[in-house]
Amino acid sequence: MATSKDFAVLDLQNDPQGLGVDLQFQDFGDARVQPVGSGAGGGSQHEQTIHFTEFPDSAEDDPEQEKLMGDEEGGEPVGLKAGASFWNFEFYQQFFDVESKQVGDRIIWSMVPKPGVSYLQSYIRPNPDLYGPFWICMTLAFTTAITGNLANYLLTRPEDTYIWRYDFHKVTLAATAIFAYAWLVPLAVWGILIWRGSRAKISLLELLCIYGYSLAIFVPVSILWMVPQPWFKWCLAIVAPVLSGSVLVRTVWPSLSHDTKQVAITIAAFILILHATLALGFMLYFFTAPDRKATPVIPATPAANPSDKDGAATQSPSKNVAAEDLDAKAKEVKEGIEKMDPDKGDKVVKKDQAAAAPAPERKKQERNTPLLAENLQGPGAAEVGDKLKSDDDPSVVPVKNDKVEEVKPVGESESKLQDNSTNKEEEKRDTVSEDKSNSDTLVSA
Amino acid sequence: MADVDSSKLEMPDFVDPGGYGEVSGEITIPGTVGKSQADEYNTLDEPVRETIKGKETTTGKSEPPQYNTLEEPVTVTIMRDLRAVGTKFYHVLYPKEKKALLKEWDLWGPLILCTFLAMMVQGSEDADSGDGGPEFAQVFVIVWVGAAVVTMNTKLLGGTISFFQSVCVLGYCLLPCCGSLILCRLILIATQNKLLFILRFIVTVIGFVWATFAAMVFLGDSQPSTRKALAVYPILLFYFVISWLILSHTNV
Numbered sequence: 001m002a003t004s005k006d007f008a009v010l011d012l013q014n015d016p017q018g019l020g021v022d023l024q025f026q027d028f029g030d031a032r033v034q035p036v037g038s039g040a041g042g043g044s045q046h047e048q049t050i051h052f053t054e055f056p057d058s059a060e061d062d063p064e065q066e067k068l069m070g071d072e073e074g075g076e077p078v079g080l081k082a083g084a085s086f087w088n089f090e091f092y093q094q095f096f097d098v099e100s101k102q103v104g105d106r107i108i109w110s111m112v113p114k115p116g117v118s119y120l121q122s123y124i125r126p127n128p129d130l131y132g133p134f135w136i137c138m139t140l141a142f143t144t145a146i147t148g149n150l151a152n153y154l155l156t157r158p159e160d161t162y163i164w165r166y167d168f169h170k171v172t173l174a175a176t177a178i179f180a181y182a183w184l185v186p187l188a189v190w191g192i193l194i195w196r197g198s199r200a201k202i203s204l205l206e207l208l209c210i211y212g213y214s215l216a217i218f219v220p221v222s223i224l225w226m227v228p229q230p231w232f233k234w235c236l237a238i239v240a241p242v243l244s245g246s247v248l249v250r251t252v253w254p255s256l257s258h259d260t261k262q263v264a265i266t267i268a269a270f271i272l273i274l275h276a277t278l279a280l281g282f283m284l285y286f287f288t289a290p291d292r293k294a295t296p297v298i299p300a301t302p303a304a305n306p307s308d309k310d311g312a313a314t315q316s317p318s319k320n321v322a323a324e325d326l327d328a329k330a331k332e333v334k335e336g337i338e339k340m341d342p343d344k345g346d347k348v349v350k351k352d353q354a355a356a357a358p359a360p361e362r363k364k365q366e367r368n369t370p371l372l373a374e375n376l377q378g379p380g381a382a383e384v385g386d387k388l389k390s391d392d393d394p395s396v397v398p399v400k401n402d403k404v405e406e407v408k409p410v411g412e413s414e415s416k417l418q419d420n421s422t423n424k425e426e427e428k429r430d431t432v433s434e435d436k437s438n439s440d441t442l443v444s445a
Numbered sequence: 446m447a448d449v450d451s452s453k454l455e456m457p458d459f460v461d462p463g464g465y466g467e468v469s470g471e472i473t474i475p476g477t478v479g480k481s482q483a484d485e486y487n488t489l490d491e492p493v494r495e496t497i498k499g500k501e502t503t504t505g506k507s508e509p510p511q512y513n514t515l516e517e518p519v520t521v522t523i524m525r526d527l528r529a530v531g532t533k534f535y536h537v538l539y540p541k542e543k544k545a546l547l548k549e550w551d552l553w554g555p556l557i558l559c560t561f562l563a564m565m566v567q568g569s570e571d572a573d574s575g576d577g578g579p580e581f582a583q584v585f586v587i588v589w590v591g592a593a594v595v596t597m598n599t600k601l602l603g604g605t606i607s608f609f610q611s612v613c614v615l616g617y618c619l620l621p622c623c624g625s626l627i628l629c630r631l632i633l634i635a636t637q638n639k640l641l642f643i644l645r646f647i648v649t650v651i652g653f654v655w656a657t658f659a660a661m662v663f664l665g666d667s668q669p670s671t672r673k674a675l676a677v678y679p680i681l682l683f684y685f686v687i688s689w690l691i692l693s694h695t696n697v
Contacts, residue, residue, distance in 0.1 A: 089600075099675075100674040142686055
């Protein structure tokens with residue numbers, strides 16, 4: 001028999017009057033609180049605040065309840081908490097209500113599909129957060145840009161024929177693609193679920209949270225993508241979206257279970273395909289360098305990009321690439337015309353300068369005219385690969401002439417344009433090699 | 446004394462010097478520190494006065510500033526501000542005392558450092574050298590918007606520091622990064638080879654670690670311990686990006 005004054009049970013038996021207050025409090029509480037609360041009840045004679053600590057105890061029962069109801073479908077979707085208006089700071093604080101350990105758990109289990117456990121139930125509910133998605137997207141944007149630059153550097157370093165320069169625009173591009181994926185696709189999926197009448201088994205906030213965490217696997221993968229072996233890169237590009245995509249689909253699946261099998265599988269496949277497209281887009285755009293000899297790895301990238309039509313993420317890289325091409329061509333046309341006028345003997349030298357000058361400026365043209373680029377991409381991509389080493393430059397001219405009419409008389413500069421415009425990375429190296437090849441064609445022509 | 450301290454500590458969002466104790470308002474013995482500083486204020490010493498730019502009205506002591514910037518020579522005003530900035534630079538390099546940056550925040554130091562960084566790191570305008578570096582404005586945006594985002598993150602996680610104090614700290618802690626930038630530029634004067642690249646890498650890493658450590662010293666206490674890692678990680682990312690900009694700047 002403990003004699004501690006903290007045990008109100010004993011006190012109850014001995015001193016009923018002293019605990020008249022406790023008896024009142026025990027009336028308020030739930031039945032399950034009583035055995036726990038009585039311990040604190042002894043101390044609560046002096047301060048009522050101790051009773052507030054009982055409520056978190058009752059929260060311990062909720063996971064048990066959820067387990068009784070089953071892992072897959074228990075619990076309600078967690079939306080916005082009431083009581084905070086959009087204009088208060090507290091409204092936004094509710095999205096950041098996480099501990100470090102929780103974030104760590106969420107990241108790890110978004111990558112590894114655990115068989116018996118629902119990721120959503122165990123790790124996201126009851127407080128889905130936006131800290132994880134936001135900072136994972138930021139990290140991924142910078143990591144992709146940095147490792148993409150490093151990958152380029154590693155691929156070109158043995159050449160040592162030019163000073164490698166890094167491309168800061170990769171950062172803005174990566175950030176746009178990643179944030180678009182992480183915010184627009186959950187919106188689309190949520191819209192689809194509402195359209196199919198899923199009765200809101202999963203809320204928009206939870207979808208945003210899950211998609212954000214599912215990108216976490218790409219951070220280490222983007223670092224590993226620096227390894228120059230293509231088979232390794234392809235392995236990563238397959239394994240990573242499969243792992244995180246499977247967690248995604250398993251999380252969304254309960255919301256689709258009421259639907260017909262076909263529709264459910266279609267939507268699940270759609271989610272997986274988008275995820276894989278993002279991974280492929282990253283790999284192909286940031287981590288694949290065109291071949292040193294300016295041959296035909298290049299058609300692979302413009303050809304691959306149009307094939308990813310359903311991926312929002314890859315459309316921006318391909319648009320920028322083609323936009324670059326168009327602007328570079330326009331600039332080089334003008335330069336070519338100017339340089340054509342003087343003495344024919346100087347043409348070779350001046351054309352080299354003309355090619356070299358616009359090439360580095362291409363980086364600054366990335367922001368322009370995505371619309372025109374779409375038109376150009378189709379015919380351009382197919383022909384580019386063929387023309388690169390060919391000497392039949394005039395034969396190619398008629399195709400491009402609808403875009404650059406004033407160049408009709410300027411056959412040789414057109415060939416240089418087409419050669420130059422196919423490179424989106426390693427321009428300097430390629431223009432040097434192309435200048436050599438172009439000067440060869442000019443001499444021979 | 447204790448009342449004044451506790452009342453101040455309950456207004457974390459105010460732009461208050463916080464000179465009477467820890468910024469978080471949660472931790473120990475603010476009274477003793479505050480008391481000694483209250484004594485300093487009472488003695489009306491000039492060196493203490495220079496850091497109190499008329500904000501004493503929040504202290505509850507309602508003492509007017511002992512200087513009037515309209516009536517003093519311009520050099521005195523400028524030197525006072527410069528000395529304040531210099532003191533903060535010193536405290537960033539030797540982050541032992543936490544209150545120095547937070548007590549009286551100012552944004553002159555961050556502006557100077559950010560402008561210097563952006564000027565040095567920006568890509569060149571010549572097409573020939575083909576430097577793909579960031580534009581001046583991009584660096585500015587990265588620094589200021591980055592500092593603002595990191596601060597908002599700290600506040601959203603429940604930090605008790607005020608917005609401008611946090612931006613001030615993050616800006617001043619750019620000083621080690623700028624130091625490593627100067628050293629890298631000096632190293633770049635020589636013809637580059639692998640060894641020099643490794644040297645630059647080491648210098649940049651040292652600057653990055655120093656900056657992050659200094660920022661953690663100043664900002665660390667404002668978060669509960671379960672969320673400290675969550676608050677520190679964005680700071681780490683911020684200085685990492687800036688260090689990457691410094692390291693990849695190879696244009697001489």
